[in-house]
Amino acid sequence: MVGRVLVLVTILILAQTGSLNSHQESGEWSCDSKADIHIEAEFKPGRITLDGQVDDWKEIDGSAFSLLPALDPHSDKAYYGGKMTLKASHDGKEIFFMLQVEGDYTYSEGYNDKAASVAIMFQIGENASYHRMGGCEEGRDTCTNKTCKGHEVDLMHFSIGKAIPGRLYGGNPVDNSEGNGGDRFGHLVDLYGWNPHCRYLDGIGPSANDSSAQNDWKGTWWHSSLTHHSGFVKDDSPYSSSNQSGAYYFEFSRPLRTMDRLQQDAQFTIGRASKMSVAFWYPVDGKPWHGSGHFSISCHWIPLNILPDGSELTDVPKRSPWDTATAFSLLFSVVAFGISIFVGHRVSRTKNIAFTQMDNL
Ligand SMILES: *[C@@H]1O[C@H](CO)[C@@H](O)[C@H](O)[C@H]1NC(C)=O
Ligand SMILES: *[C@@H]1O[C@H](CO)[C@@H](O)[C@H](O)[C@H]1NC(C)=O
Ligand SMILES: *[C@@H]1O[C@H](CO)[C@@H](O)[C@H](O)[C@H]1NC(C)=O
Ligand SMILES: *[C@@H]1O[C@H](CO)[C@@H](O)[C@H](O)[C@H]1NC(C)=O
Numbered sequence: 001m002v003g004r005v006l007v008l009v010t011i012l013i014l015a016q017t018g019s020l021n022s023h024q025e026s027g028e029w030s031c032d033s034k035a036d037i038h039i040e041a042e043f044k045p046g047r048i049t050l051d052g053q054v055d056d057w058k059e060i061d062g063s064a065f066s067l068l069p070a071l072d073p074h075s076d077k078a079y080y081g082g083k084m085t086l087k088a089s090h091d092g093k094e095i096f097f098m099l100q101v102e103g104d105y106t107y108s109e110g111y112n113d114k115a116a117s118v119a120i121m122f123q124i125g126e127n128a129s130y131h132r133m134g135g136c137e138e139g140r141d142t143c144t145n146k147t148c149k150g151h152e153v154d155l156m157h158f159s160i161g162k163a164i165p166g167r168l169y170g171g172n173p174v175d176n177s178e179g180n181g182g183d184r185f186g187h188l189v190d191l192y193g194w195n196p197h198c199r200y201l202d203g204i205g206p207s208a209n210d211s212s213a214q215n216d217w218k219g220t221w222w223h224s225s226l227t228h229h230s231g232f233v234k235d236d237s238p239y240s241s242s243n244q245s246g247a248y249y250f251e252f253s254r255p256l257r258t259m260d261r262l263q264q265d266a267q268f269t270i271g272r273a274s275k276m277s278v279a280f281w282y283p284v285d286g287k288p289w290h291g292s293g294h295f296s297i298s299c300h301w302i303p304l305n306i307l308p309d310g311s312e313l314t315d316v317p318k319r320s321p322w323d324t325a326t327a328f329s330l331l332f333s334v335v336a337f338g339i340s341i342f343v344g345h346r347v348s349r350t351k352n353i354a355f356t357q358m359d360n361l
Pocket of ligand 4: 242243
């Protein structure tokens with residue numbers, strides 16, 4: 001009996017080790033990031049309001065990531081403000097993201113490159129790599145949805161240079177009526193791409209435009225140095241307070257599924273994992289940033305697990321068939337089998353014992 005349990009425990013340990021090994025990255029793009037980290041989007045309906053305030057995220061677990069230069073990921077060049085915290089949740093229809101990062105308040109109205117900016121990237125095509133944003137080998141003149149098929153990535157980019165803190169930006173009736181992923185009010189745009197040189201607003205293409213696309217994102221931002229307020233408008237000039245220390249908060253939402261028909265949006269499925277990463281631009285030392293001068297939370301895709309209702313936090317990552325539940329139920333059935341032999345033995349020895357006395361065992 002003890003021997004059998006030991007064998008089972010050994011099998012369990014071997015199965016667990018096997019699943020950890022299979023998480024490791026391989027390939028030409030190497031960096032020091034942890035390979036086993038992942039984001040959990042738990043089912044938390046009715047919690048999150050997209051208002052830039054993050055108190056409603058308190059009970060949702062997140063992960064903190066160092067921000068390293070995307071093109072040169074070395075820890076001695078990390079963003080001086082520290083780590084970015086990333087949280088996700090969903091309500092069965094929409095998925096929500098919260099990004100929080102320390103940074104002095106800096107804002108020049110109308111100048112995106114003198115303010116903080118964030119982007120989220122998701123894998124769409126099965127052959128889209130993290131490195132080089134999809135990794136299609138074609139140049140700007142030759143990339144098309146045929147030559148780069150399978151390398152599609154989905155992008156959301158929010159530059160706050162025109163966006164009033166606490167107000168909602170992204171998909172709006174004016175831009176959506178033109179059938180593309182633009183946002184003329186706050187520059188929270190919905191894009192897709194095949195590599196860094198082949199990026200387009202949803203609906204816009206290198207050879208043809210398709211006016212069926214939409215900007216499916218909504219989002220807002222806030223800085224902790226701002227005093228809470230019934231609602232800023234442009235004339236309040238919330239931009240003037242300068243260089244105060246604190247943290248930036250970004251909140252975003254998008255439907256789990258969109259009406260995209262062109263492979264320009266990632267589609268999320270409850271109970272499945274997607275792949276994502278986050279980029280951050282900041283005018284370090286007051287110097288305007290440029291497009292490729294961004295920091296990134298990782299140098300490979302990070303799994304994003306969309307958890308079903310009632311799911312345990314760690315259940316979604318794929319395990320070998322010997323998962324914990326199976327092994328434990330086997331362990332219990334062996335123990336139960338042992339007990340039944342023992343009981344049978346006792347019952348057969350003490351003939352007067354009634355069945356009701358089982359409870360006393
Ligand atoms: C991805 O690449 C593999 C191997 O090159 C290929 O067989 C497959 O068709 C590609 N997938 C897509 C969607 O293009
Ligand atoms: C697609 O739309 C963009 C932006 O509106 C425009 O600049 C471009 O010329 C259009 N392309 C075609 C092929 O119509
Ligand atoms: C490529 O895009 C064009 C224009 O949107 C569309 O008509 C065509 O069906 C697409 N082709 C593929 C292979 O997705
Ligand atoms: C804020 O910091 C920037 C860059 O360091 C500097 O140019 C600017 O003068 C500062 N503003 C104030 C009001 O201190």
